[in-house]
Amino acid sequence: MSAKSPQRQQLRQSIRRARQQLSPLEQQSAAETLVKVVLASPEVQRADSIALYLSNDGELDTLPLIHALWQQGKQVALPVLHLFTAGHLLFQRFSADTPLRPNKYGIAEPVPNIQQLMLLSQLDLICLPLVAFDDAGHRLGMGGGFYDRTLANLANLPTAPQLVGLAHDCQQVNAVPIEAWDVPLPIIATPSRIWRF
């Protein structure tokens, strides 16, 4: 099966449509409930530095979570498109005064600043966006493969961040048709529960 397999593309399309159709009230309630689910998890309580992402395309709004983590004194990082290695991400410190700009996909990202870079080994936890997930921790993304490439060699690091997928409950499917390169998620959190695989 290729990356652009019709099965994966169809699944992306139907789940993206479902989450885009959530009402502003449903989005707000999902984001607020997720804050409670995530803050209650021991993995997050133990973590000092956490990578998140800024939501788009109907993704669960991560801003309430980011604010809650700041309030707890945690270091938050955001992905930035890699300046030299196409298809990869870098992570950069994110605070209330970090300047943002739209990247080439129109998604806001911190203005690249080498002094604010955080290496993977400096992150305790990375929260990943996803389009679809299943109850085995399989993840389908938007189709760019950015997180798969960036996190492909995580196991070789002496200290590797824990991976946590964040999603609306409506993004759960019976079985994600996975590919060899898809990075699995040991933890997935939705407003209704948290899975550990």
Ligand SMILES: Nc1ncnc2c1ncn2[C@@H]1O[C@H](COP(=O)(O)OP(=O)(O)O)[C@@H](O)[C@H]1O
């Ligand atoms: N570790 C990797 N090394 C090289 N290419 C990769 C890697 N992971 C993913 N890719 C490429 O990225 C593309 C998109 O990956 P895919 O898993 O379909 O996207 P997503 O994870 O965003 O759903 C695929 O064509 C795949 O070949």
Ligand SMILES: [Mg+2]
């Ligand atoms: Mg993938």
